[in-house]
Amino acid sequence: MPRYLSLVKIDEKTAPAEGPSPELMQRMGELIEEITKAGVMLDTAGLTPTAQGTRVHWEGGKISVTDGPFTESKEVVGGYAIMQCKDKAEAIEWTKRFLKTHEEFWTVTCEVREIAEG
Amino acid sequence: MEPQPTPTPGTPATTAIETVFRLESPRLIAAVTRIVRDVGIAEELAQDALVAALERWPREGVPDNPGAWLTAVARHRAVDLVRRRENYARKLQEIGRSLETTALPQEPPDPGDIDDDLLRLVFTACHPVLSAEARTALTLRLLGGLTTAEIARAFLTPEPTIAQRIVRAKRTLATRNVAFEVPYGPDREARLGSVLDVIYLIFNEGYAATAGDDWLRPGLCEDALRLARLLSGLMPTEPEVHGLTSLLEFQASRTAARTGPNGEPVLLKDQNRRRWNRMLIARGITALARADATFPKLSASSPSSRLRSDRGDPHEQGGPPSGAPGPYTLQAAIAACHALAYTYEETDWRRIATLYGLLATQTPSPVVELNRAVAVSMADGPAPALDIVDTLAAEPALRDYHLLPSVRGDLLQRLGRTEEARTEFERAASLARNERERGLLLARAEECRLPVGPPDSPHS
Secondary structure, three states, X not given: OXXXXXXXXXXXXXXXXXXXXXXXXXXXXXXXXXXXXOOOEEEEEEOOOHHHOEEEEEEOOEEEEEEOXXXXXXOEXXXXXXXXXXXXXXXXXXXXXXXXXXXXXXXEEEEEEEOOOO | OOOOOOOOOOOHHHHHHHHHHHHHHHHHHHHHHHHHOXXXXXXXXXXXXXXXXXXXXXXXXXXXXXXXXXXXXXXXXXXXXXXXXXXXXXXXXXXXXXXXXXXXXXXXXXXXXXXXXXXXXXXXXXXXXXXXXXXXXXXXXXXXOOOHHHHHXXXXXXXXXXXXXXXXXXXXXXXXXXXXXXXXXXXXXXXXXXXXXXXXXXXHHHHOOOOOOOOHHHHHHHHHHHHHHHHHHHOOOOHHHXXXXXXHHHHHXXXXXXXXXXXXXXXXXXXXXXXXXXXXXXXXXXXXXXXHHOOOOOOOOOHHHOOOHHHOOHHHHOOOOXXXXXXXXXXXXXXXXXXXXXXXXXXXXXXXXXXXXXXXXHOOOHHHHHHHHHHHHHHHOXXXXXXXXXXXXXXXXXXXXXXXXXXXXXXXXXXXOHHHHXXXXXXXXXXXXXXXXXXXXXXXXXXXXXXXXXXXXXXX
16 A cells, blocks of 8 residues: 655745644544544644755765755645545545645645555 | 446546545445345445445535445435335334334534444454355455455455355344344453454455566555554554554565565565564554553553563463463564664564464464564574474374474484484475475575584574
């Protein structure tokens, strides 16, 4: 059964400054518990804002280091989930359920990618 | 049953609905079985709900909570069925006699109830009135969400055989009046043991698959792992459930490393440990810690000390005490020793030897003893290990087991007794079940003809 990485991308400019609402956290918590109990969720977490992040870049044989926030990027990774699913359709179904826990004012993109095994 | 409509297979809408159904079907069947008390009928009613979804969702859109929608439809039909049966019974018995009616469950169901139903379904599918083969097929079908065709392919068995097996299993459950319940009486431990064994059997079937096999065969490992993780969530206070989950996480972590580029098996000793899956190892460690934490406490001793090798001689406790780790937890603890070692040589062999000793007190077996001998040879050198192996020479169970002479040959070679070692390797080669292994053993026999080096020192 393949593993899928779902990269949860958000727009930090439109995301609520105070963070997710308690109701969202509640719904999300319940869903994650359900996915975990089903034996599907292997690991998941949210990330701290890009203001606390750092980009380490390799180009032309040189390293450059840039501290966040990454204001020039519209979408930044805000969290991730690693799920073991029968197929991509199943990974997408769980991802849809995850997105539906959000309020309508959110803009979130989940990029679902299969993890190369071996 | 109603006539089947013909939805267009393979369209995106149909695929999405079938995916939802596969996710929901174990809980759906479980919830309906509680009403109709028959897994066969419950499965049919669940299928009816799928048919209803295939008819309506493409037109009306997928409901916000598709699982609840499917459950509501299936429960509705189940309640109808129970009512019809009651009416029938009432007519038969004539009016005037009070009939004990089955209390119909309230809606909506509590999530906790659904978990209970799911657990009942697990115990029903793994009931000892069924043969081991029937239990595995029924478990994969009802709880793993596999189709009959998929189970047949995975077990290299013709589809009609599996279909028959499942039909018969359902009939047996009905005719033997197997209660839809989680056992709490004196047979609880044995019944739980049966559930764990079914999951382990499924895993091993997948683990035994080779590279050329249909991908569904190795896929059984993940099916089993998923069932084990599910069970861990449903029975969080049962240490052996966490023990089994932990064991399977560890074994699965080695999947990529256990076959070579041409599909040949790679022994633990020779595996590239960088290819072990670190996340699965971490999950194995977490599950093992849970198993350890949920043991009934015997004393004030710290729970984490329970699996340590310095725990003392298990024999002095006079048989497995009720709080001792069970066989799956012990095997998980052994697997953890391997997982935590960066090389074969750096492994905590003394601890593994102790854990095998504990395992032997619970499930005595010459194979466990042979494994213990290997661990002792790594911890204390070949001589004490040879003493253990020599006690196994007369074991009828190991008479045709190539690993006995293979291990003995290895120990003799390390002791510098190359002539005897050669005989053992040749004997092992004659018993080996595949060409690759035979070639390897003959090469080792040949090695023994070379001039003798210094004997292996105990801690090399």
